[in-house]
Amino acid sequence: MEVIDFSQTNSILNQYMSEIRDIEIQKDRMRFRSNILRIGEIMAYEISKKLNYIIKDVQTPLDIAKVSIPCEQPVIGTILRAGLPFHEGLLNFFDKAENAFVSAYRKYEDEKNFNIHIEYIASPRIDEKTLIIADPMLATGSSMELSYRALITKGHPAKIHIATIIASQQAIEHIKKTFPNDKTTIWCAAIDPKIDEHSYIVPGLGDAGDLAYGEKE
Secondary structure (H helix, E strand, O other): OEEEEHHHOOOOHHHHHHHHHOOOHHHOHHHHHHHHHHHHHHHHHHHHOOOOEEEEEEEOOOOEEEEEEEOOOOEEEEEEOOOHHHHHHHHHHOOOOEEEEEEEEEEEOOOOOEEEEEEEEEOOOOOOOEEEEEOOEEOOOHHHHHHHHHHHHHOOOOEEEEEEEEEEHHHHHHHHHHOOOOOEEEEEEEEEOEEOOOOOEEOOOOOHHHHHHOOOO
16 A cells, blocks of 8 residues: 655645644634645645546647546545545546545544544445545544445445545554555655544644634534
């Protein structure tokens, strides 16, 4: 399984990452959502290099130009609600993609212990298609695993791209154990070393859903 960590190379993405982590800049929700969207666009561009391509003849005003274009469009599956601006960034580049949505949330038994619950799924058939599953934060990897299991009730994809902004090292190891190793690629803007006793990524950025849309009860 290939794991791509964008923080290991210098690019403008790191500027957006510094802003979404910054406790002062986070107070501007519009800026936070905009940066998440832009990271999604950059990630979509990089993922596009892994698609299958064909050569197309394009008639210009003067002659025929041969252009290499994708011969497939992915299905973009996003975990609600924090994933919405991330999804929009991916969709800005894959503008003909099919879309899927999964509602996954933590149901707490007490202050520290919780189970992941899947409440809602809307998806096209994904048999033999390229599936991108987007979730800004991968803390334990459990939400991603259960969302994937919900999505494959709609068919089994040919390739899987997991797109995330910040993942913990623990989540990366969990994904390696629970996803098909031969057809999965993980794309991360950064990989952080640990999670705390509440299963939040450290240093992370906090709750991405609350930062994008406001605190929930």
